[in-house]
Amino acid sequence: SDQIKWWVKRPVFDKIIFDKKTSFAEIFESSIYQVSGICWDKYKTPKLGQLIQIKYSPTSEAETLIGCVTETLTESIDPMKTPIAYQMTEEELQAEQPQIFEFLVSKFKAKIIGLCKEREILFSVPERPPNIHSFINYLDQDFATNIVSDPEFFHTLLSGDTLSNLNNDELLLSIFRQISQSKPVSQNLIESFYNLYRTLLKNDAYKVRY
Numbered sequence: 386s387d388q389i390k391w392w393v394k395r396p397v398f399d400k401i402i403f404d405k406k407t408s409f410a411e412i413f414e415s416s417i418y419q420v421s422g423i424c425w426d427k428y429k430t431p432k433l434g435q436l437i438q439i440k441y442s443p444t445s446e447a448e449t450l451i452g453c454v455t456e457t458l459t460e461s462i463d464p465m466k467t468p469i470a471y472q473m474t475e476e477e478l479q480a481e482q483p484q485i486f487e488f489l490v491s492k493f494k495a496k497i498i499g500l501c502k503e504r505e506i507l508f509s510v511p512e513r514p515p516n517i518h519s520f521i522n523y524l525d526q527d528f529a530t531n532i533v534s535d536p537e538f539f540h541t542l543l544s545g546d547t548l549s550n551l552n553n554d555e556l557l558l559s560i561f562r563q564i565s566q567s568k569p570v571s572q573n574l575i576e577s578f579y580n581l582y583r584t585l586l587k588n589d590a591y592k593v594r595y
Contacts, residue, residue, distance in 0.1 A: 403440040403520035410493070410521040412439070415514040419496045420452060422521050427491040430457045434559035436524040436532065437495055439515050448502050450515055451524065451532065452495030453542055455556060459491045498541045499532070508537040530564045534574055539581050 409429060414421035420439060424430050431437060431454045439450040461467055466488045471478060478485065499506045524532075532538050543553060557578075561570060 403522060408520035408522050412515060412517055412519045412521065413492075415517055415519075417497065417510045417512070417514050419455075419494055420450075420515060420521075421492060421494050424491040424493070427459060427489050430459070430491045431493055431495075431523070432559065432563065433457065434556050434563060436529040438501070438522045438524045439495075439497075440519045440521070441500070441511070441515050442513070449500075450497050450511060451499040451501060451506060452497050453556075453560075454493050454495045457491065457493040459489055461488045462490045463488050496542065498538060506532065508535075508541045526566075533560060533564050534571075536577055536581055539578055 405425075409426070409431075410422040410424045412420050413423050422437075433454060433456075435454045437452045437454060439452055441448060441450050466485075468485070468489075471482075473481070497510055499508045500511055501507075539557075564570060
């Protein structure tokens with residue numbers, strides 16, 4: 386459906402807090418379609434397909450944004466200090482050259498799929514991008530599972546060209562793996578997703594397999 390819809394099956398939570406204890410990253414690039422974040426701990430990156438919650442402008446009607454992680458990477462923060470092969474284990478490098486790890490940073494990209502206010506979510510892009518340095522939280526697993534169970538989620542996620550360089554099959558499989566850890570994926574959800582995916586693929590529908 387192309388109609389904008391409010392969906393109200395969100396569990397009741399206390400007020401969402403974004404601080405150094407609850408958040409894990411912050412934004413360094415931002416648009417109305419996607420954000421790029423830097424992880425505070427380079428060894429703790431979000432999973433492909435994981436849903437995140439982004440602090441949004443206090444002047445906006447929406448309180449937070451929901452995003453889906455589409456890419457993660459670790460690289461050097463200094464273009465003049467590109468990692469090279471040392472033929473040593475990580476433990477040996479930590480002992481003999483620990484300074485090289487100080488130049489590494491973990492980043493990720495996430496497509497914005499909705500706006501949240503109180504107990505509702507609107508599957509749409511925001512009117513303006515979130516602020517640079519806004520904090521990012523992981524989304525509660527039960528809430529994430531409920532969101533994925535709504536067909537509007539996949540329609541929003543797969544629409545547009547922001548995923549053109551990504552293998553959508555791998556992204557979707559990762560999403561299903563994560564929600565299945567919370568509760569079994571229903572046959573109805575699988576069939577609804579299958580039919581929607583075929584529609585969105587159009588001429589590439591031959592790729593779809595049960």
